[in-house]
Amino acid sequence: MSWKVTVLCENTVTMPGLLGEHGFSAYVETPETTLLFDTGQGFGLVPNTLCLKKDLQKVSALVLSHGHYDHTGGLLAFLGVRGPCEVVAHPQVLEERFRWMPVGPEEKPISIGLPWREAYVVSRGARFRWVESFEELAPGVWVTGVVPRRTDFETGDPKFAVLRDGAWVPDPFLDDYSIALNTPEGLVVVLGCAHAGIINILEHITEKTGIDRIHAVLGGTHLGFSAREQLERTIEALKRFKVKTLAVCHCTGQLPAARLAVEFGAGFAFAPVGFVLEVG
Known part of the structure; x- marks a missing residue:
């Protein structure tokens, strides 16, 4: 398979x-299991699954990349089809999250976290399993756990914030998780938003697995919200990894995606709804 x-x-x-x-x-x-990685906002998950003929009842576990509404909002829709299911995530996935956004003449913190409280989603069948370290979820499938921040250029978006002791502080995104698949062609890395930095993530995964051949990287890179210097240095670092297929989407942004398409040529792909990456 x-x-x-x-x-x-x-x-x-x-x-x-x-x-x-x-x-x-x-x-x-x-070959061993079926996982769901994130749920979207909740509007498209079930209809798209039916259209694409993917069975949510076959899912053995849901992995949440981080606690924003656009990755967790479909949780109840998923549980409504699947029934009770293990949900793998960092404990901070439940923390209330904010982003400073224009509201009239000024910026205000707008709530963008998981839309429901823990007790409610647990009552609907979410069986949270908190993971904080790099862990194998199934044969050849790993979740990153907390990703060390080692690069000096992946600084993140300062507009994301959390409340700590009554004060606004930058969101540390300790819950920013990705998954890695050990395929016959090399690693396939699936990103949520890469708030931890795509290069930090790839370095963490290759170090933990001992595998330096990366066949593909798929998902959001958040380069659409990052400084120009971060994009330039990310491109330099990605080329050193010799990624065969770079399939970006979601928060990557149109201009960064266009630049990546130029830089990586035939190795670039855009990954809209229905995109399939198959190995083996």
């Missing part, structure tokens, strides 16, 4: 019958 990642939720669609929304979700099939 092949290894397959199918994008279920994303900002854009290119095929009739599918729904686009600001968010991300991927259906991950391996």
Whole structure:
């Protein structure tokens, strides 16, 4: 059996019958298991799954990349189809999150976290399993756990914030998780938003697995919200990894995606709803 990642939720669609929304979700099939990575906002998950003929009842575990609404909002829709299910995440995925956004003449912190309290989603079947370290979830499938911040150029977006002791502080995104698949062609890395920095993530995964061959990277890179210097240095670092396929989407942004397309040529792909990455 092949290894397959199918994008279920994303900002854009290119095929009739599918729904686009600001968010991300991927259906991950391996020879041993089936996982769901994120849920999108909740508008497109179930309709797109039906259209793409992916069975949510086969999902053995849901992995949440971080606690923003556009990655967790479909949790109840998923549980409504799947029934009770293990949800792998960092404990801070439940923390209230904010982003400073224009509201009239000034900026205000707008809540963008998981739309429901823990007790409610647990009552609907979420079986949270808190993971903070690099861990193998199934044969050849790893979740990153907390990603060390080692690069000096992946500084993140200062507009994301949390309240700590009554004061606004930058969101540390300790819950920013990705997954890695050990396929016959090399690692396939699936990102949520890469708030930890795509290079930090790739370095962490290659160090923990001892595998330096990266076949593909798929998902959001958040380069659409980052400084120009971060984009330039990210491109330099990505080339050193010799990634065969770079399939970006969601928070990557149109201009950074266009630049990546130029830099990586045939190795670049855009990953809208319905995009399939298959290995083996």
